[in-house]
Amino acid sequence: MNPLIEQLRAAVGAAHVLVDGDLSAYEMDWRKRAQGKALAVVRPANTQEVAAVVKLCAASGTPIVPQGGNTGMVVGSTPDASGREVVLNLGRLNRIRAIDEGNLTMTVEAGCILQVLQEKAEAAGFLFPLSLAAEGSCTIGGNLGTNAGGTQVVRYGNTRELCLGLEVVTAQGEVWDGLSGLRKDNTGYDLRNLFIGSEGTLGIITAATMKLYPLPTATLTAWAAVPSMEAAVKFLGLAHRHLGAGLTGFEVMGQFALSLVAKHMPQLRVPLYEDTPCCVLLENSDQESEAHAREQFERLLEAALEDGCATDAVVAENIAQAKALWSVREHIPLAQAQEGLNIKHDISIPVSRIPAFCAETDALLQREIPGVRLVNFGHLGDGNLHYNVQTPIDVDGAAFLRNEEARVNTLVFDQVKRFDGSISAEHGIGTLKVDKLPQYKSPVALDMMRSLKRALDPQNILNPGRVLKV
């Protein structure tokens, strides 16, 4: 047995060093794209134990794969097949260390489940606005490591914008206590933001101080048919002007995406989609009252109908109706899966250029791959599209992916580059896109990234080969 195993057992307790049995919950990424094999799965209880584990791994030159809820989209938190990597799972660091009501912050450990944080914040009378599909099992450490996005970014920003301070274990096993609850601090380089979104390759986030917001008094949802993607962008501009920071969601969904929900989830009622190329879903959060939020919404929808950038609209009358509208939006990925295999993209484009991007790219793909079907939906308010390519009717899905996936990715990503966009808006790079990145990121940026990686992790033991190869 590798002597490191005994040392790790001494550091965190034998029960928390897993080497036998079915470890697929830790070794296989949840989309089942890659099954790895770890040297061991280590589950430390606190920051000091994390530091001890890192020091032991550093001394033996053993690579470490930090892991939260293992819900990532880019195979960034599971081990490779070598059997050499230690999975450092942070699930046991799950204490809420403090809620500071006067400072509007909470300090939490990396292994806290996102939904638990939402609930604890609400119980204290506050909103923690990060919200995404995996919230029932993802951890805040993973959210920070990948700078997760979600549905409320248009108002509250990505995970990055919600964080005021971090505690990090460095590649040398030192603990950096940067758990500041400060909203202004200009005493040197922004270490916090360097670790956020670095996918565990520069340090291991063990705790964070996150922003809280007052709970809105009312949250209303509306749904509108829009005559074109141009109209959707214009509508978004109107919504910004009418609602200001009340606009907490602005989603767009193409007709084909909605038709798949109608087809595969007949129990869900999909409104207003039959005679329009796309629909939008809006959310208005108000500090004042439901009546006020409704008035605001009605004024906005009236302006949009008058302008022509919406052709029909409904406002949910109650929470059940609002949930039903969101449920349609959230079922698109599942409906798409039921329709068959598809090629997924998580891209962003400057909002103003999205209509031209979609028109050009739709036409390009249909020209190159006759019969291809586009499942286009996403967070229009953030310029973030899930621009997915569905197998043509009567074509075998597996064969389509085998033959066309690489070409489709290249066609889409080349278009993204032409439109000054990003090939990964909210999911990250991991191992899935690590070989693509050099084609789409400037060499100057990649050189700087490599310099930073070498500076902070000279042994290259933190999640090596993820994000970038040094």
Place this chain on the structure above:
Amino acid sequence: MNPLIEQLRAAVGAAHVLVDGDLSAYEMDWRKRAQGKALAVVRPANTQEVAAVVKLCAASGTPIVPQGGNTGMVVGSTPDASGREVVLNLGRLNRIRAIDEGNLTMTVEAGCILQVLQEKAEAAGFLFPLSLAAEGSCTIGGNLGTNAGGTQVVRYGNTRELCLGLEVVTAQGEVWDGLSGLRKDNTGYDLRNLFIGSEGTLGIITAATMKLYPLPTATLTAWAAVPSMEAAVKFLGLAHRHLGAGLTGFEVMGQFALSLVAKHMPQLRVPLYEDTPCCVLLENSDQESEAHAREQFERLLEAALEDGCATDAVVAENIAQAKALWSVREHIPLAQAQEGLNIKHDISIPVSRIPAFCAETDALLQREIPGVRLVNFGHLGDGNLHYNVQTPIDVDGAAFLRNEEARVNTLVFDQVKRFDGSISAEHGIGTLKVDKLPQYKSPVALDMMRSLKRALDPQNILNPGRVLKV
């Protein structure tokens, strides 16, 4: 003559390489704390010329001091006295490259004056919310380099939070085009935020893509007397709940600070300060209407009066009255200067701990230095205090500073550290605090900062000796 001068003349034109005459506008910091001597002041016209200048300086190992409007507070953008440093003034890079209305962004060059950007944004129908005392002469490049704060941080964040992308010339003279207008981009490390706030020590910012917001329909100002700092913090919490993101300003001013304005600026009417330890100034920005903003304000003030966290309040009836209230706040530094010499601090503390910090630190200073007078005011919404120490009555100011400044700084900064605060909230480190920083920043953080500096600027030619010594 140093052969570099000729090379620089060839690169940017002889007229833009200044070596003779009165160069104090470039060589002396505006608070007149330090008069340096430059090898030359170079004023390139565009990014390519900046890159050429950096390459020439790198080849000869010549230190570069990047400079915007030279309005910094910490002697960070003027040369030392050696005559060896080149001042790289970015004032000629002053084009607005684009305003993208659909994307709510503008792309601007580093030398643009902040006030010009505010005006151009407004002319296009948008708000660019960064606002600070030096806005008539500071540049956006300097704002980014120092991560400037200002009066609207409670709603819009610091300069960092307003920036989506950067163009940077590296220490090697390469141009990084990171002028993304994207609100989501998870393709690798956050280079943007590493450069922001690094005070020109890691790279030279030449352009940026900044966020725009819809113009508020109405902006109202109120003023209230509060019975204590605890009450002010409680009032802030109420304001967050009532106004949400409408709360765009929340300033606190101690009675002594206000009494100095009343004494030295008799033409300004200072309201409600005579029988209360402090006053607050609030701003409410609304997308809807002035009537709505006023209703909201009235409800908030009613709640605060009922709760007892305010004892009296007024809402400005018109823009002239609002300006008059802000004018009182803005004249505090000048009134303080007229009263005599004082020792300034720009600190931040978690908002919830400010009352205890002030009570303890006030008492400590009065114990240590009998007769000392505290001019305390600042951006309470951000936890940022300008906690200034005025010479006791009948004591010579110059003697007081000579004898007590170092001790007062140590007393205040030690208290800041005890309360998990920052010794520089919005002004930065420069040369003024570079020797203080190691006493108040963790060694782990300082080690990482040095590693990053060496990684990106291995020759140590970019603003050497500012922020940190390597």
